[in-house]
Amino acid sequence: MKKEFTLTIYTENHVGLINKIAIMFSRRKISLESFNTSPSEVPNIYRFTIVVVEAEAVVKNLVKQIEKIVDVFKVYCNTNDEIVWQQMALYKVPTEVIIKEVKVERLLREYGAKAVVIRNDYTVFEATGQGEEINKLLKKLDKFGLIEFVRSSRIAIINASEGIHKKVVEMELKNPALQTINNEFLDKKDQVFQM
Amino acid sequence: MNTLEIKETEKQKSETLVSGSVAVIEALLAENVTTIFGYPGGAIMPIYDALFDYKKQLNHILVRHEQGATHAAQGFARVSGATGVVFATSGPGATNLVTGLADAMIDSTPLVCITGQVFAHLLGTDAFQETDIVNITSPVTKWNYQITDASEIPSVLAKAFYIAKSGRPGPVLIDITKNAQLQLFDYEGYQKCDFIRSYKPQPDIRISYVEQAAELINQAKKPFVIFGQGVILGNAEKEFLQFIEKAGIPSAWTIMGMSAIPTNHPLAVGMLGMHGNYAPNLFTNECDVLIAIGMRFDDRVTGRLDKYAKQAKIIHLDIDPAEIDKNVLVNVPVWGNCKETLPLLTERVEQKSHQEWITKFHQAIAIETEKLIEPELFPEEGEITMGEVIQLINELTNGEAVMVTDVGQHQMITCRYSHQNKTRSNITSGGLGTMGFALPAAIGAKYGAPERTVIAVMGDGGAQMNIQELGTIMQFKPNVKILILNNSFLGMVRQWQELFHEKRYSFTDIQSPDFVQVAKGYGIKGNKVALREELKSALQEMIDFPESFLLEVAVRMEDNVFPMVPQGKGVSEIVLCKEDI
Numbered sequence: 001m002k003k004e005f006t007l008t009i010y011t012e013n014h015v016g017l018i019n020k021i022a023i024m025f026s027r028r029k030i031s032l033e034s035f036n037t038s039p040s041e042v043p044n045i046y047r048f049t050i051v052v053v054e055a056e057a058v059v060k061n062l063v064k065q066i067e068k069i070v071d072v073f074k075v076y077c078n079t080n081d082e083i084v085w086q087q088m089a090l091y092k093v094p095t096e097v098i099i100k101e102v103k104v105e106r107l108l109r110e111y112g113a114k115a116v117v118i119r120n121d122y123t124v125f126e127a128t129g130q131g132e133e134i135n136k137l138l139k140k141l142d143k144f145g146l147i148e149f150v151r152s153s154r155i156a157i158i159n160a161s162e163g164i165h166k167k168v169v170e171m172e173l174k175n176p177a178l179q180t181i182n183n184e185f186l187d188k189k190d191q192v193f194q195m
Numbered sequence: 196m197n198t199l200e201i202k203e204t205e206k207q208k209s210e211t212l213v214s215g216s217v218a219v220i221e222a223l224l225a226e227n228v229t230t231i232f233g234y235p236g237g238a239i240m241p242i243y244d245a246l247f248d249y250k251k252q253l254n255h256i257l258v259r260h261e262q263g264a265t266h267a268a269q270g271f272a273r274v275s276g277a278t279g280v281v282f283a284t285s286g287p288g289a290t291n292l293v294t295g296l297a298d299a300m301i302d303s304t305p306l307v308c309i310t311g312q313v314f315a316h317l318l319g320t321d322a323f324q325e326t327d328i329v330n331i332t333s334p335v336t337k338w339n340y341q342i343t344d345a346s347e348i349p350s351v352l353a354k355a356f357y358i359a360k361s362g363r364p365g366p367v368l369i370d371i372t373k374n375a376q377l378q379l380f381d382y383e384g385y386q387k388c389d390f391i392r393s394y395k396p397q398p399d400i401r402i403s404y405v406e407q408a409a410e411l412i413n414q415a416k417k418p419f420v421i422f423g424q425g426v427i428l429g430n431a432e433k434e435f436l437q438f439i440e441k442a443g444i445p446s447a448w449t450i451m452g453m454s455a456i457p458t459n460h461p462l463a464v465g466m467l468g469m470h471g472n473y474a475p476n477l478f479t480n481e482c483d484v485l486i487a488i489g490m491r492f493d494d495r496v497t498g499r500l501d502k503y504a505k506q507a508k509i510i511h512l513d514i515d516p517a518e519i520d521k522n523v524l525v526n527v528p529v530w531g532n533c534k535e536t537l538p539l540l541t542e543r544v545e546q547k548s549h550q551e552w553i554t555k556f557h558q559a560i561a562i563e564t565e566k567l568i569e570p571e572l573f574p575e576e577g578e579i580t581m582g583e584v585i586q587l588i589n590e591l592t593n594g595e596a597v598m599v600t601d602v603g604q605h606q607m608i609t610c611r612y613s614h615q616n617k618t619r620s621n622i623t624s625g626g627l628g629t630m631g632f633a634l635p636a637a638i639g640a641k642y643g644a645p646e647r648t649v650i651a652v653m654g655d656g657g658a659q660m661n662i663q664e665l666g667t668i669m670q671f672k673p674n675v676k677i678l679i680l681n682n683s684f685l686g687m688v689r690q691w692q693e694l695f696h697e698k699r700y701s702f703t704d705i706q707s708p709d710f711v712q713v714a715k716g717y718g719i720k721g722n723k724v725a726l727r728e729e730l731k732s733a734l735q736e737m738i739d740f741p742e743s744f745l746l747e748v749a750v751r752m753e754d755n756v757f758p759m760v761p762q763g764k765g766v767s768e769i770v771l772c773k774e775d776i
Binding site: 011012014015016019020023057060064065067068072073 | 329330333334337338339340341358391392393394515516517519520521
């Protein structure tokens, strides 16, 4: 039976690591529902949040295989009842509609949306919530001339994980990371010998 | 600081300035590398230029194709236990490594491959001979990395050697841009790596699991050990023997585990798998405790999973936690290097002999011997069989030779019938099943174990893949015995076509050149034999010849390898002949 799982992965900050993690899923032809990567609270350590819908046995294998990647510290795997999670969405709507239609304002308040940009021609609202709520608001705003819509990937905090911050700090403390050297030669082509 | 002092420090500084290429070579020397298999090209020229000054310390073998370099490095690593080293250039040089990397990845062979890459400022511009080799090889390497600045070279290569060899070994690829190879940098010496904070080569041993395992083994009436290459990779052959001898447990090997114990050991009951022996397959589904050591339950070993050892409690000893429960759910996972876990287990198990249970194995072995092995090894009429060739090699070498095989019928026959007394004697492409593996791997094996007789056994199909490596033998003269078992077919595919595709021999009738003439063109002596009376003396001549020698043996065209666990069947549904399928 397939279920939704959220994987939280702590890694080094290395170029190409996204590919190495992504191919673990693509080799089994598993599509990703959501994929987020960002720096963690600790310098040089990155945090991935990946959502997949798969059978538990497959996800367990995946977790171990991802953990085997040299630059990966740790993988946590959780079902939806073990995490607090959110997505963010942006909705672009014609400003004149909002001015005219009282209903829209009520709607936005109901969903806790707030205006990020207000211009003569359009207004951008931001709402956070879980997939369902974001979809509902989308459906409703669609009727009022929605111009553009985008949603972020999921971010999640693990319920029973008070020690994680401590662990991440420990990861960094143990022998600091080698600094990745970025490609600084991109604009120096005249200075290097060529064959 | 006065001017003089400043001048002095500047002088010291310039003395420590070395090029990235020299740093690469220094790293290899610090890692005790003796042999490199490689092929030069534009993007790796600075490294080859540096190598020119180190000819005395480093033996570079110029292969004829980069795939040959990877397989040779694999052969070297597999017989010696050291890490194989490969050099290749960018673009096509690098992409030619992919098959060998995949082979080394699936068979856990430690390799460090160093590829040249175009200048860093050209990356991503479709420059001449540019390929994105780091992304191409991500799925087939344990780790890979691109260096664009020479200062990274010492630390990254130290990491590469550490990762390749530690834990479950595997191939590592380091891609170095040409500017980094040329760049002069302040070299502070080479420091070996023994710790990477995000990498845990082996899991902590949990004694509670060892205790649970020992308890299960002590209670078992019909315990059965199946072991893989983990025993060899962990250098745990002695610990393994002590364990099975104390607990008195019959033991069978996977193709990769073969030769970890002498094939004639009293507790050895043969090879597992699709074309393995009858007894171990049969009794996998009868044992009460199955102890898997350093193996990964490959589908060719397990057959149909829902019919695999369902009656047994399963104990799995492995260094790689990702192997636990991957294919077969286990009752007790004993994480760790079996070199460390086996002695802990041996301490806790009772001395036993399980005579009755072992007798059952011997009865099944007798059935297989009578029905299959005798007619295969000692035929009295008809054309030569593959089995009798291997049997004669056993007689002539006393089981002391390193047997190197490709994939297919000749491989199964070699692994079924060859006698091997010493560990690291069976070099084959197990997981990937690569045709063309044997010839270059045998070259590498000879460099890894110069004192041993190395025999590359190939079919007529595999012999034509990577046949160009005869050129490497011509130039560097490793004493490699080349044995081609020619049945004028792509034998294993033909066997399946016969058994499962109504004998529709679709493109398996392969023509071969005159191999002896080809060898002659490369200055390698050869011979061809088709008659039984001449076989033994021909093999003797091949083995005794002081240089490389190619022997082509014409064998039966439509022989099948049996027994067989047909695909989709359980291991105990193993059949001994065609009629039983």
